[in-house]
Amino acid sequence: MRITDRLRAIPSWQITLGVALLALGFLTAAQLASEGPRVRYTTQERTPLVDTVNTLQAQQDDLKARILDVRAQIQDIETEGASSEDRVKQLNAQLQAARIAAGLIPLTGSGIVIQLEDSKDPVPPDGGEVDYLVGSHDIRTIVEALWGAGAEAVAVNGERLTPTSAIIDVGASLLVNSAYLTPPYQITALGASDLYEQLSRSAKFVDFVRERGDGYGIRVSLAEPESVDMPAFVGTVTLRYSRPIVSPSPGPFTSPDAGG
């Protein structure tokens, strides 16, 4: 009697407990495994800083949206006025070309996307952890190789590169145009349909794949979509220290066909 009672007692709670403990072990392992090399700091005093970053980033998104909106309105009015006066019409065409050249207009066209991700290789005891993460140096190398291969416009995670764009490390993440970016990094390049072919011939790119990809396990992948979308640069184009040394203006009486 006692023995049968016991036999029934085992499935009723010990099995449940066993299953629960198994799940507990599994979750603990998953939790530990998810704490990769990028997760190191969890102290309390950082919370206000993290909150500040989040607030500032939300503000940045709002400001960018506002700038894009006002720019569009300005462009509309300028084009609208174009029909009224030939000189203004001509200037507006030049302005549109200048805006495209400066990266202020979003573009679409042929191109490629290269994605860089952190290595999943185990860091050897004598190796540096940082070598197994994608850093600003890696992004700059790919960007330089893309320009060299004939890319006409480049963006990193939605940040369009302009003549004033710096790419720097902040911890194990990046700042591009002072915008905070985290992996995976997608480098979008606009260019001729043979852009990838040109890139794969560049010594810079080949060396990169060998040294960083094969050497450290940095994951490099490529996409050649039918077309790529190139975002506009959202930032200031107002120069504070430089003044244009403008050649004498052709004046209001020049034929509208001149220049362009």
Added chain:
Amino acid sequence: MHRFRSQLTIAFVAGILGLLVVVQLRSQAGPSALAQLSSQDLTVLVANVNARNDQLRREASSLERDLQTLVQNRSRGGASVGEVEEDLNRVRAYAGLEPVGGPGVKIAIRGPIDGHGVEELINELRNAGSEAIGVDGIRVVSGVVVVGPAGFAEVDGVALGDSFDLDAIGAPDKLTGSLTRAGGVIAQLAATLPLVTVTVTPVDRLELPATNRSLVPEHGSPRL
């Protein structure tokens, strides 16, 4: 009693289980790339994002003023030539399509530097707020890169040799400080390229030519 204890144990394990599930889900879903940064990195990040926001705020106000003027002028009959011309010069100067002049730094590079070393200097200049850069008289615009091994660096197919200048317009003290700080880009170059000397001189005025590139992409069209 025995039954109560077992229920208590299960309840306890289930509680921990639930907690772990939540922690696990949150750690995977949260915007926690930030949680990986040290306090020092976060401080750098706050400073950078803050500076960018100030810039964006100025740009937004300036654009809003432009828009207001345009709206007022439209009611009087179209945008004025002066306004559009001013906007055009501003954008062309930024892109590198106009020659520009202003204060900045002259960086004398002597010795067999490689393309990568020059690019590191250029990146640091941009990070320090440089507005326009020229390498040996060639304006650095989108698409211009300095390439080549040590002693054979070239830009746009022009060999730089062992003695050339890198010019940058911006706040001279800020540019100088950023380049020459301890552990900065020049210190790093000195370690990797010991034969190269880099000298930074702040100047009141320097001039940079316009690029001869068109900069209008042939393989992209404006997206609406």
